[in-house]
Structures are given as C-alpha cells and as structure tokens.
Amino acid sequence: MIVVENVYYTYPNGVEALKGVSLRIKDGEFVAIMGENGAGKTTLVLHLNGLLKPTKGRVLVDGVDTREVSVAQLSRKVGLVFQNPDSQFFCSTVEEEIAFALKNFGFSQEVIEKRITWALNLMNLKQYRHRSPFTLSGGEKKRVALAAVLAWDPQILILDEPTIGQDYRQKEKLRQFILQLNSQGRTVIIVTHDVEFVADCVPAPRVVLMAGGRVIADGDAEEVLTNPELVKKASLIQPQISQVFQELADLGLPRNVLNVYEARRIILERWRGR
Amino acid sequence: MSIFEGFVFRRIDTPIHRLDPRVKFLYTLVTLVLAILFNEFLALFVLFVGQLPLIWVARVQRSWARTMKGSLALVLLIFFTNLLTRWAYAGFRLHPVYLEESLAMTLRFLILVESFSIFSLTTSPDDLSLAMEQAGIPYWFCFAFTTSIRLMPAIARDAQTIVNAQRSRGLELERGNFLTRIKNYIPILVPLIVTTIRRSLELAEAMESRAWGATEKRTSLTQLEMGKTDYIATVFLLILLALAIYIRVSTRIPNLTSLIL
Ligand SMILES: Nc1ncnc2c1ncn2[C@@H]1O[C@H](COP(=O)(O)OP(=O)(O)O)[C@@H](O)[C@H]1O
Ligand SMILES: [Mg+2]
Numbered sequence: 001m002i003v004v005e006n007v008y009y010t011y012p013n014g015v016e017a018l019k020g021v022s023l024r025i026k027d028g029e030f031v032a033i034m035g036e037n038g039a040g041k042t043t044l045v046l047h048l049n050g051l052l053k054p055t056k057g058r059v060l061v062d063g064v065d066t067r068e069v070s071v072a073q074l075s076r077k078v079g080l081v082f083q084n085p086d087s088q089f090f091c092s093t094v095e096e097e098i099a100f101a102l103k104n105f106g107f108s109q110e111v112i113e114k115r116i117t118w119a120l121n122l123m124n125l126k127q128y129r130h131r132s133p134f135t136l137s138g139g140e141k142k143r144v145a146l147a148a149v150l151a152w153d154p155q156i157l158i159l160d161e162p163t164i165g166q167d168y169r170q171k172e173k174l175r176q177f178i179l180q181l182n183s184q185g186r187t188v189i190i191v192t193h194d195v196e197f198v199a200d201c202v203p204a205p206r207v208v209l210m211a212g213g214r215v216i217a218d219g220d221a222e223e224v225l226t227n228p229e230l231v232k233k234a235s236l237i238q239p240q241i242s243q244v245f246q247e248l249a250d251l252g253l254p255r256n257v258l259n260v261y262e263a264r265r266i267i268l269e270r271w272r273g274r
Numbered sequence: 275m276s277i278f279e280g281f282v283f284r285r286i287d288t289p290i291h292r293l294d295p296r297v298k299f300l301y302t303l304v305t306l307v308l309a310i311l312f313n314e315f316l317a318l319f320v321l322f323v324g325q326l327p328l329i330w331v332a333r334v335q336r337s338w339a340r341t342m343k344g345s346l347a348l349v350l351l352i353f354f355t356n357l358l359t360r361w362a363y364a365g366f367r368l369h370p371v372y373l374e375e376s377l378a379m380t381l382r383f384l385i386l387v388e389s390f391s392i393f394s395l396t397t398s399p400d401d402l403s404l405a406m407e408q409a410g411i412p413y414w415f416c417f418a419f420t421t422s423i424r425l426m427p428a429i430a431r432d433a434q435t436i437v438n439a440q441r442s443r444g445l446e447l448e449r450g451n452f453l454t455r456i457k458n459y460i461p462i463l464v465p466l467i468v469t470t471i472r473r474s475l476e477l478a479e480a481m482e483s484r485a486w487g488a489t490e491k492r493t494s495l496t497q498l499e500m501g502k503t504d505y506i507a508t509v510f511l512l513i514l515l516a517l518a519i520y521i522r523v524s525t526r527i528p529n530l531t532s533l534i535l
Contacts, residue, residue, distance in 0.1 A: 071441045072444045075443070086465060086468065086469055087465055087469065089464075100443055100444075100445075104446070105444050
C-alpha cells in the first residue's frame with residue numbers, strides 16, 4: 001500500500017510543485033492521476049519510488065518511509081516507466097537494455113535470460129532482441145522501456161504519460177495490456193491527461209484529479225470525468241461520449257456515461273424498452 | 275547542476291541590467307586582467323569584496339549565492355591542491371604563508387566565477403548576440419554562442435531526468451570503487467549526449483525552415499546604443515585598470531601573514 005501524507009515539495013529553484021497532497025493507494029488498485037501540464041503529476045510519482053523526498057509530509061510504501069530506504073530498494077517494488085524512453089537507452093541492443101536493471105538488482109544470469117525472453121514476448125518485441133534501441137520507432141521504444149521495467153516484475157507499476165506519441169491502435173493495445181497487468185493483481189498507476197484513454201478503460205480506474213499542486217478530486221472515473229466543473233477546474237475536456245449524453249440529458253438519458261460500450265448498452269436498452 | 279543555475283538570465287530592471295552589454299563585457303575582462311595581475315591575498319580580497327555591491331544593486335543575490343554554492347566542490351579542490359603542492363614542495367612543512375597563498379588562488383577562481391556570473395545574470399542572450407554582431411563577429415557564430423547559453427538549463431534538466439530514470443532502474447551512482455564510479459556515469463552520459471545531439475538537429479531543422487541564413491546581411495529591429503551611464507562606466511573601468519597597473523609596478527603589496535606575525 002502507498003500512503004502519501006500531506007506532502008509538500010519545492011524544487012531547488014523555488015517552484016512549489018506539490019502543496020499538501022494526501023493519497024492512499026491500496027494493493028491491486030488501478031489509478032489514473034490526471035490533470036493539465038504542470039499540475040504536479042510527475043513530481044508526485046517521483047516521490048513514490050523515493051527519487052524525490054517530500055519537503056514536508058511523508059510517503060510510506062508498504063509502511064516504510066521513503067526517506068529510510070534507497071531508491072534502488074524501493075524501485076524493486078515500485079517500477080516507474082518514464083515519459084520519454086530516450087532518457088534511458090544507452091546499450092547497443094534491446095536485450096542489454098532490459099538486462100541492465102536485472103543486473104543492478106542482482107538477479108542471476110540464468111534468471112536474467114529467462115526474464116528477458118519473457119518480457120520481450122510479453123511486449124511483442126521478440127524480433128528486436130538484438131537490434132539497437134536507438135533505431136526503433138517511437139512506439140517500439142516505449143514498449144522497450146516498459147519491457148525493461150516489467151522484466152523485474154515490480155508489484156506496483158507506474159506509467160508516466162504512456163499514451164503520448166502513440167497512434168490509436170497502439171493506445172488500444174496499451175490499454176488492454178494495462179488492464180491485464182492490473183487484473184493479475186498488480187497495482188497500476190497511470191499518469192496522463194488523455195481523457196479518452198481513461199474513459200475507455202473497462203473496468204474504469206479510480207481517478208485522482210490534480211491542479212496547481214493539489215488533489216482537487218478523487219473518485220471513480222464515472223463520477224469525476226463526467227463532472228463538468230471538476231473537469232474544467234483541471235483544465236481537461238470531458239470524454240466526447242459524456243459530452244453527448246449531457247447534451248441529451250433532457251431526453252431522460254443519464255449524465256454520467258463514460259464510454260462507447262456503456263453508451264451502446266444504454267441506447268440498446270432504451271431501444272428495446274420502447 | 276546548481277552551478278548552471280546561477281548563470282541563467284532573468285529579465286528585471288536594475289541599473290546593472292540596463293548597462294550596455296559591451297560595457298559589462300569590458301567589466302568582466304577588466305576583472306579577469308586584475309585577478310591575473312595580482313596574486314596577493316589582500317589585493318584579491320579587495321577585488322572580491324569590491325564586486326559584492328553590484329550583486330545587490332542588480333538584485334541577483336539568490337541566483338548568485340546558488341552558483342557560489344554549486345562551485346563549492348571546485349573551490350575546495352583548488353584550495354587543497356594548492357595547499358598540498360606547496361606543502362610537498364617545501365619538504366612537507368607547513369607555514370601560514372602557504373595557507374594565505376592557497377587562499378589567494380582560491381579567491382582568484384571565485385572572482386572569475388563572481389564576475390562571469392554577474393555578467394551572465396544581468397545580460398540577456400539577445401543583447402549579447404546583438405553586441406557581438408555589431409562588433410563584426412559573424413552571425414552564425416553569435417547564434418551558436420547564445421544558443422549554447424540558452425540551452426544550458428534545458429540540458430541540465432534533461433540530465434536530471436536521465437539520472438532519475440536510471441536510478442529507477444537500480445543504478446547506484448555512489449556505489450563501488452573509483453573506477454566503478456566512473457563507469458556508473460556511462461548510463462547517464464550516453465542518453466544525455468544522444469538527446470542533446472537530437473535536440474540540436476531539431477533546432478537546426480526548425481531554423482532552416484524559417485529561412486535561417488537566407489541573406490548575408492541580417493538586419494536587426496533594435497540597435498545597441500551607448501548612453502551617458504555607459505560612457506561613464508567605461509571611463510571608470512579604464513581608470514581602474516590603469517590604476518591597478520600603476521599599483522602593480524610601483525608598490526609591493528604586503529602579505530597578511532607578515533603583517534600579523
Ligand atoms: N526539475 C525541475 N526543476 C524545477 N521545476 C520543475 C522541475 N520539474 C518540474 N518543475 C515544475 O514543477 C511543476 C510541476 O511539474 P510536473 O510535476 O512535471 O507537472 P506534470 O507532470 O503534471 O506536467 C511545474 O511548474 C514545473 O515547471
Ligand atoms: Mg509530467
């Protein structure tokens with residue numbers, strides 16, 4: 001379990017990026033941290049594996065204060081996938097790239113081999129095993145970065161802006177993949193301002209809405225993302241389906257419809273009912 | 275990375291910010307010459323303290339302090355290298371004079387950081403580029419120069435992100451013996467160099483698509499003009515330089531140790 005207790009964080013240049021954030025994330029939860037650029041989302045998740053330590057307040061991961069253990073120890077449990085894969089590649093093959101963390105964490109050579117194969121298969125990257133990561137496309141790079149973290153099988157997985165630079169089909173695959181990881185019991189936290197991506201997740205995640213370094217809403221996606229005021233406060237736009245249903249509210253349709261699947265169900269129900 | 279921070283320009287309105295960039299460049303140059311001219315602790319101390327008021331007038335004390343803090347490691351290195359070599363050279367004997375001389379050398383470095391940081395904290399890269407152009411330096415060079423200054427904070431931030439990404443993958447920079455520690459930096463340096471080169475290429479493409487270098491003679495919306503204050507400052511700087519040279523050749527500056535002991 002992750003407990004964030006009244007955390008403040010000020011960057012060395014004086015920017016106060018977090019202003020009293022409190023949050024509890026239980027094991028196995030699926031959470032989307034949302035909000036506009038500069039809301040403090042990345043700053044918050046950098047606290048979860050100890051890369052940043054709160055200026056005030058504290059962060060507990062499974063009861064341990066992040067100040068008391070090393071980033072390496074925490075990362076074993078909390079896997080963080082960065083937004084830009086280019087900020088981590090330095091090896092000449094994809095395989096070595098994935099092996100890097102495994103070596104750091106002290107896995108045996110045998111296990112490392114197995115894990116690499118497993119992660120590559122999982123992310124559908126088998127054919128790139130001996131390619132240089134620098135020669136891959138944007139989407140493939142993102143998958144390698146994800147595979148490199150999945151390889152050590154962290155119990156908590158955090159993805160910072162996973163949908164940026166991905167086309168629609170890749171996003172769809174990524175969504176299924178994230179849902180699958182979560183259904184296998186892992187805690188999954190995604191950081192994003194991609195409302196449609198979150199709205200189309202079934203089951204819908206818990207949404208933590210951030211603005212100006214604070215959490216301004218925390219609840220089911222259905223509640224938060226269909227609330228026009230909250231969404232506006234976070235400088236986001238409601239999912240399109242939800243906008244349509246709000247326009248049609250005077251026909252007696254519900255206002256809190258998130259995605260196409262649900263819209264279809266409701267429309268069919270009505271259709272058949274008449 | 276905080277040593278970079280003290281060099282980043284912020285636009286505020288103070289007498290120092292308003293000075294012509296060429297005058298401020300002359301100031302940095304004069305300080306450089308003075309710092310090399312003298313190697314006595316007393317003289318260098320006066321030079322260091324004499325510049326402090328400028329920092330307050332320019333209202334850059336916080337960024338300046340951060341640069342100073344960032345250069346602490348280098349300062350200690352310079353001080354102890356000086357002290358150790360003097361000590362070894364004298365047959366492993368310590369004398370207060372060595373302490374003073376080492377302090378003087380450290381102060382010399384600090385003066386250079388001080389004046390360079392005053393210059394870059396109060397001079398906008400645009401004005402600097404303009405000044406260089408008007409001095410007849412080719413535009414491509416001015417552009418490359420100011421761009422490298424401008425990119426410094428961005429690169430520092432990239433470096434921070436890369437360090438974060440690699441630490442999340444279990445990299446421990448502080449672990450191991452001397453050689454291992456150097457090797458630990460490879461996962462930081464490779465992505466940093468790659469991102470920086472990529473950033474430069476993107477910048478080059480963007481500039482070319484906006485007709486960079488289309489005409490030989492580039493015009494500028496604003497022209498730098500020296501005002502009254504600028505001339506006064508220039509004259510003052512030149513007098514200061516002449517005076518310093520005069521003092522150098524005519525008098526012997528005593529060292530502190532002999533004054534005290
Ligand atoms: N390394 C840094 N140094 C200084 N300020 C930063 C740094 N990283 C982020 N910030 C600032 O902190 C605030 C929150 O940023 P961030 O957490 O990256 O937001 P988000 O991920 O929600 O877009 C922004 O105002 C940003 O400019
Ligand atoms: Mg971010």
